[in-house]
Amino acid sequence: MEPVRTIQIFQKPPSPRTFLAGEVIFRSGEPGELVYGIIKGQVEILVKEKVIETINAGDVFGQSAVVQPEHTRASTAIAKTDCLIAFLDREHFLFALEETPMFAVEILRSYSNRLRHLKHLI
Numbered sequence: 001m002e003p004v005r006t007i008q009i010f011q012k013p014p015s016p017r018t019f020l021a022g023e024v025i026f027r028s029g030e031p032g033e034l035v036y037g038i039i040k041g042q043v044e045i046l047v048k049e050k051v052i053e054t055i056n057a058g059d060v061f062g063q064s065a066v067v068q069p070e071h072t073r074a075s076t077a078i079a080k081t082d083c084l085i086a087f088l089d090r091e092h093f094l095f096a097l098e099e100t101p102m103f104a105v106e107i108l109r110s111y112s113n114r115l116r117h118l119k120h121l122i
Contacts, residue, residue, distance in 0.1 A: 003060040003110055004037030006103040007086045010096045016086040019079040025062075032065020032073045034087045041083030046076040052118065054080055060110055066090045 008016070016039055019025055025043065026032065036043075037060045044051045045061065052075070055061055065073045071090075088096065097104045 002058050003103060003106040004039060004058050004086065006096055006100055006106075007035065007037035007060065007088050008039070010088055010092050011086045015088070016084050019083045019085055021079055021081050023079045025077040025079060025085070026073050028073050028076045030073045032062060032068075032071050033090055034062060035060060035066050035090075035093045036062045036077070037086045037088075039084040039086055041085075042080040043083060043085075044078050044080045046078065047074070049076075052121075053114065055114070059114075060107060062087075063093070063107060063111070066093055 019041075025036065026034075028047070038055060038057050040057050042057075043055050043059075043061065045053045045055065061077060062073070065071050097107070
């Protein structure tokens with residue numbers, strides 16, 4: 001099962017939410033309490049105001065801030081297109097990781113794939 005589907009299963013209202021093209025989802029330096037899953041659309045991830053990647057429907061993002069001790073965003077996420085995005089708070093994200101081991105594996109795989117892609121850009 002795709003990680004975004006697991007997020008949809010465990011989400012609580014008001015998730016999912018629509019973000020319009022150009023709308024900021026979160027900014028670097030902000031506290032990060034939510035993990036996001038793209039149901040529809042594309043999101044740009046920026047570091048130091050430079051787009052480092054564009055992620056698509058099925059991708060999960062924002063998990064780093066949730067698991068770091070300081071819970072701070074290291075990047076900015078902006079809707080590239082109109083998006084429908086599901087999200088989980090920290091408590092529900094950790095619960096989903098504990099209760100659905102394949103969700104944890106898919107999150108690791110997604111994160112690993114994105115990191116490999118970024119390494120090729122350097």
